[in-house]
Amino acid sequence: MNIHAIRAIYGFEMARTWRTLLQSIVSPVISTSLYFVVFGAAIGAHMTAIDGVSYGAFIVPGLVMLSLLTQSISNASFGIYFPKFVGTIYEILSAPVSPFEIVAGYVGAAASKSIILGLIILVTARLFVPFHIEHPLWMLAFLLLTALTFSLFGFIIGIWADNFEKLQLVPLLIVTPLAFLGGSFYSTHMLPPFWQKVTLFNPVVYLISGFRWSFYGVSDVSLGVSVGMTLVFLAACLALVWWIFRSGYRLKA
Amino acid sequence: MPPIISVNQLSKTYASGFQALKQIDLDIRQGEIFALLGPNGAGKTTLISIICGIVNPSKGTVLADGHDVVRDYRAARAKIGLVPQELTTDAFETVWNTVSFSRGLFGRSANPAHIEKVLRDLSLWSKKDSRLMTLSGGMKRRVMIAKALSHEPQILFLDEPTAGVDVELRRDMWAMVRALRATGVTIILTTHYIDEAEEMADRIGVINKGELILVEDKAELMNKLGRKQLTLQLQNRLENIPQALSGYPLELSADGQQLVYTFDAQSEHTGIDVLLRQLGEAGIDFKDLRTSQSSLEDIFVNLVRERA
Numbered sequence: 126m127n128i129h130a131i132r133a134i135y136g137f138e139m140a141r142t143w144r145t146l147l148q149s150i151v152s153p154v155i156s157t158s159l160y161f162v163v164f165g166a167a168i169g170a171h172m173t174a175i176d177g178v179s180y181g182a183f184i185v186p187g188l189v190m191l192s193l194l195t196q197s198i199s200n201a202s203f204g205i206y207f208p209k210f211v212g213t214i215y216e217i218l219s220a221p222v223s224p225f226e227i228v229a230g231y232v233g234a235a236a237s238k239s240i241i242l243g244l245i246i247l248v249t250a251r252l253f254v255p256f257h258i259e260h261p262l263w264m265l266a267f268l269l270l271t272a273l274t275f276s277l278f279g280f281i282i283g284i285w286a287d288n289f290e291k292l293q294l295v296p297l298l299i300v301t302p303l304a305f306l307g308g309s310f311y312s313t314h315m316l317p318p319f320w321q322k323v324t325l326f327n328p329v330v331y332l333i334s335g336f337r338w339s340f341y342g343v344s345d346v347s348l349g350v351s352v353g354m355t356l357v358f359l360a361a362c363l364a365l366v367w368w369i370f371r372s373g374y375r376l377k378a
Numbered sequence: 379m380p381p382i383i384s385v386n387q388l389s390k391t392y393a394s395g396f397q398a399l400k401q402i403d404l405d406i407r408q409g410e411i412f413a414l415l416g417p418n419g420a421g422k423t424t425l426i427s428i429i430c431g432i433v434n435p436s437k438g439t440v441l442a443d444g445h446d447v448v449r450d451y452r453a454a455r456a457k458i459g460l461v462p463q464e465l466t467t468d469a470f471e472t473v474w475n476t477v478s479f480s481r482g483l484f485g486r487s488a489n490p491a492h493i494e495k496v497l498r499d500l501s502l503w504s505k506k507d508s509r510l511m512t513l514s515g516g517m518k519r520r521v522m523i524a525k526a527l528s529h530e531p532q533i534l535f536l537d538e539p540t541a542g543v544d545v546e547l548r549r550d551m552w553a554m555v556r557a558l559r560a561t562g563v564t565i566i567l568t569t570h571y572i573d574e575a576e577e578m579a580d581r582i583g584v585i586n587k588g589e590l591i592l593v594e595d596k597a598e599l600m601n602k603l604g605r606k607q608l609t610l611q612l613q614n615r616l617e618n619i620p621q622a623l624s625g626y627p628l629e630l631s632a633d634g635q636q637l638v639y640t641f642d643a644q645s646e647h648t649g650i651d652v653l654l655r656q657l658g659e660a661g662i663d664f665k666d667l668r669t670s671q672s673s674l675e676d677i678f679v680n681l682v683r684e685r686a
Binding site for chain 1: 392393427430431432433434451452453454455456458460462464466467468469470471475478479480481482483484485486487525
């Protein structure tokens with residue numbers, strides 16, 4: 126195991142985070158704060174509680190998930206896309222590193238960054254709305270699992286993308302809609318029966334439901350199903366990454 | 379001593395169907411400077427890229443210090459440093475960080491003393507805290523060399539190291555290459571500047587259209603290079619070379635109108651004076667004469683044209 130290489134890639138990526146602090150950390154915090162001001166404090170005051178949880182508190186897990194998803198994808202996809210774009214990828218490809226080490230470095234850094242971000246958002250949210258966390262360990266587990274899974278997904282997008290447009294395409298056209306329709310701002314039980322069924326095809330529903338359960342002990346789908354579906358998605362991403370390195374797809378001629 | 383790099387029957391066909399390499403066989407000797415010479419698109423970079431792991435081979439194998447570059451890539455690549463042709467650097471990193479990054483990537487523990495030495499050797503020390511985007515092209519080239527040397531490789535590939543480089547950097551680079559060779563590092567450089575190969579290399583390989591058409595000691599090539607030919611345009615047709623002149627390396631053209639004398643231009647006695655005197659004595663008159671020299675350039679151009 127080339128620990129030095131993992132550390133080098135991880136350190137390089139984290140340095141990028143600190144260098145672009147404003148964009149990496151501050152702007153998602155500001156935009157999330159705006160959600161809380163609008164939905165939590167202003168509109169939330171006129172909403173009835175959902176499953177016994179006040180609306181302001183109800184949207185906290187969903188908003189954290191929303192940031193976690195989008196940031197994991199954008200961090201990881203950009204992290205691997207950029208060396209491909211400027212050509213510095215030659216060094217990674219010619220180094221004595223295994224695919225696992227490359228992924229550990231890039232995905233590890235992207236996931237770390239979004240976890241830090243998620244925690245910052247949680248702390249920020251506490252300034253606007255009171256909430257409690259019933260199962261803190263589960264909460265952390267979901268945070269970790271989601272960050273890891275979607276960072277892997279982002280890594281795949283970064284390898285697949287051969288221009289900047291494609292890099293934005295999947296997050297914009299698929300991930301953001303799925304995240305918004307995944308129950309960030311509502312319980313899926315509030316939907317008509319037909320749409321409740323449709324919603325079950327949205328993987329984000331399981332993430333948000335499980336994550337919200339770790340806060341308030343209430344969920345749209347059962348905890349087991351949430352964890353299971355997340356693991357399935359993680360496994361799918363791992364398989365795809367394995368295939369990418371085995372075939373050299375978009376990396377090696 | 380076994381070769382440090384052994385290329386066996388290596389072929390590469392790109393997805394587009396373009397065959398970049400055709401069954402290349404090549405052994406690089408430990409500690410030599412090997413120049414791979416060829417026109418643009420000959421396959422130089424493809425060959426290097428396969429050895430370094432950036433491009434997958436279609437057929438054939440490459441051993442680097444006995445390690446298969448595909449199956450045993452970890453051991454093989456740890457020995458190799460690569461300076462690619464394109465100037466590709468991270469814009470926002472500092473010189474120090476990017477060179478340290480390379481060392482880590484190649485699995486070596488941090489060694490600030492070594493990094494400092496590399497940076498000083500390449501006149502980069504004063505720039506160590508500069509961001510890469512603030513550096514000139516020549517300085518970026520030096521940074522890329524520093525990155526390749528950061529993990530103390532035993533084999534160094536320089537792909538077109540002096541393309542677009544000023545005289546000073548070129549001289550520095552050559553000095554550096556010689557200093558590295560003195561420490562036992564094997565250096566493979568590609569170039570299409572023939573004088574560079576002449577100046578630097580122990581051996582020269584010529585590649586064209588994916589085929590390795592010549593591999594020879596530079597000394598051998600220089601020998602050919604050092605040879606000159608004196609061509610005499612005769613006044614009268616000659617049937618045979620006269621007995622009196624049989625001691626000379628003379629050749630008579632088929633039409634009997636030209637007499638060609640080959641000599642070593644670098645030797646003290648070329649023998650031209652004696653030859654001309656004896657020709658006079660033998661009653662052979664000539665109306666014109668010229669001397670010509672075959673340069674590495676000629677050899678190269680002829681080789682490449684022959685195969686075209």
